Amino acid sequence: MEDILSISQELSRGLFVTVSILIASSLLAYFMGFISGLLRLSKYTLVRKLTGFYIEVFRGTSLIVQLFWLYYAIPMLFGIPLGSNWIIGVIAIGLNYGAYLSEVVRGSVEAVDNGQTEAAIALNMSSYQKMRYIILPQAIRMMLPEFGNYTIQMLKGTALVSLISLNDILYYGNILRSSNLSQAPLIYLVILIFYFVLALPLIFLTRKAEDISKKGVAN
Amino acid sequence: MTKPIVEYKDVHKSFGDVEVLKGIDLDIFPAEKIAVIGPSGSGKTTIIRMLMTLEEPTDGDIIVDGKNLWKMEKNGKMVEADEKHLREIRGDIGMVFQHFNLFPHMTILENCMTAPIHVKGENKKEVKQRSIDMLERVGLGDKINNYPSQLSGGQKQRVAMARALVMRPKIMLFDEVTSALDPELVGEVLEVIRDIAKNDDMAMVLVTxxxxxxxxxxxxxxxxxxxxxxxxxxxxxxxxHSENPRVQEFLSRFRG
Structure with a gap:
């Protein structure tokens, strides 16, 4: 019991990095998801193609390799320093999950019944007004559960930043294990519990979101 | 003689290889009430959908109040209309749909208020009063804060009519508005249309x-x-009194 407490104490030093990266990268991912999801629906082929390229590259390659690209390769190749490790972690996770979320956004917008668009036209709305007042409010309800699921995945994805020497929960766990090999099973058990407890509110919010999304949508 | 508010001039419409409309010429006069009948697949609905700018004609012109709906002048040439041009003209036209198409995330009062406020930029208080009056007129004054999902089909269709009327159109289009309703709910909707037809001076085209x-x-x-x-x-x-055999054949199916 005492061991668990002392392990928890050590791990909690990484809590701030894990949570702050989660929050910042989800905000970036939501932003990218919305922008690129809507651009995918643009009437301009070039815009659709370029956005599609971003999405497929980031969905089609592994997050950890993207992280290493941003951390090692790009600064070396182009001499562009991308900022602190924290910023690089946020960019990699945010862009990666933004690509997934953009498909959620696009899919939800397309899933709103076409009759809604026709009613908006019959009321003489502009494309913008139609999107803003009719389509998006309904599409967002449909998106909520998937946004919740991807946020939970992002929480787990943040563990990768320990590999670019960011001091998150897993990083402190690994340090602890290397100085105390016999405790490895216990250490990793406590780490699992840490992530699970962090995920609990997200799981709860996702359930709520599912309830909301069941109401008030025409499809 | 009054001038027509809408003129169809040799309007054609194809979907892929199928030509649905093969040259429609039609004048609609202000305040005129026109019923469009005919077998399904004959293109009835397409006629009014083109006027609402939901379908673009393949050929021919539709003139609304003297202005070409689907074409506009640009640098001395007639080109395809853009959204701005369509919006300038279709503001006078309203439509009620077979499947109501109410906005499910808004109360029925908000359904009526959203377009006058956001599209026409009208005063919110005034729009609210007008919307309430209109909902009372269609018999739904006690439901203004309900959501569409809480209403019957007939009630939804009456909301849809109130929503269109609040925009004060000069031309109202009705696309088989009772076809999706349970038989016992048809009467209440027709009653409202009858009331509008008798008391309002807008032109109406009813596909029915x-x-x-x-x-x-x-x-x-x-x-x-x-x-x-x-x-x-x-x-x-x-x-x-039609002597056209196609008309007689079509109508005989209704007389049973």
Whole structure:
């Protein structure tokens, strides 16, 4: 019991990095998801193609390799320093999950019944007004559960930043294990519990979101 | 003689290889009530959907209040209309749909208020009062804060009419508005349309399968068959006294 407490104490030093990266990268991912999801629906082929390229590259390659690209390769190749490790972690996770979320956004917008668009036209709305007042409010309800699921995945994805020497929960766990090999099973058990407890509110919010999304949508 | 508010000039419409409308010429006069009847697949709905800018004609012109709906002048040439041009013209036109198409995330009062406020930029308080009045007129004054999902089909369709009327259109289009309703709910919707037809001075075009209703409300009836207007005239001329065998065959299916 005492061991668990002392392990928890050590791990909690990484809590701030894990949570702050989660929050910042989800905000970036939501932003990218919305922008690129809507651009995918643009009437301009070039815009659709370029956005599609971003999405497929980031969905089609592994997050950890993207992280290493941003951390090692790009600064070396182009001499562009991308900022602190924290910023690089946020960019990699945010862009990666933004690509997934953009498909959620696009899919939800397309899933709103076409009759809604026709009613908006019959009321003489502009494309913008139609999107803003009719389509998006309904599409967002449909998106909520998937946004919740991807946020939970992002929480787990943040563990990768320990590999670019960011001091998150897993990083402190690994340090602890290397100085105390016999405790490895216990250490990793406590780490699992840490992530699970962090995920609990997200799981709860996702359930709520599912309830909301069941109401008030025409499809 | 008054000028027509809408003119169709040799309008054609194809979907892929299928030509649905094969040259429609039609004048709609202010305050005129027109019923469009005919077998399904004859292109009835397409006629009014083109006027609402939901479908673009393949060929021909639709003139609204002297202005070409689907074409505009640019650098001395006639080009395809852009959204701005369409919006300038279609503001005078309203439509009620077969499947209501109410906005499910808004109360029925908000359904009525959103377009006058956001599209026309009207005063919110005034719009609210007008919307409430209109909902009372269609018999839903006690439901203004309900959501569409809480209403019956007939009630939804009455909301849809109030929503269109609040925009004060000069032309109202009705696309088989009773076809999706349970039989016992048809009456309440027709009652509201009858009231509008008798008391409002806008032009109305009704695509309908309700012959008795067409006879009662319409000044003019068009019989559409195979993409052309096969017969037109006063309601009693077409529905009661037509000698066109296609019309008789079509109507005999309703008389049973």
């Amino acid at each position: 399968h309700e012959m008795d209703f067409a006879l009662d409300v319409a000044d003019k009836v068009l019989f559409l068959d195979d993409g052309v207007i096969a017969e037109q005239g006063s309601a009693s001329d077409v529905i009661e």
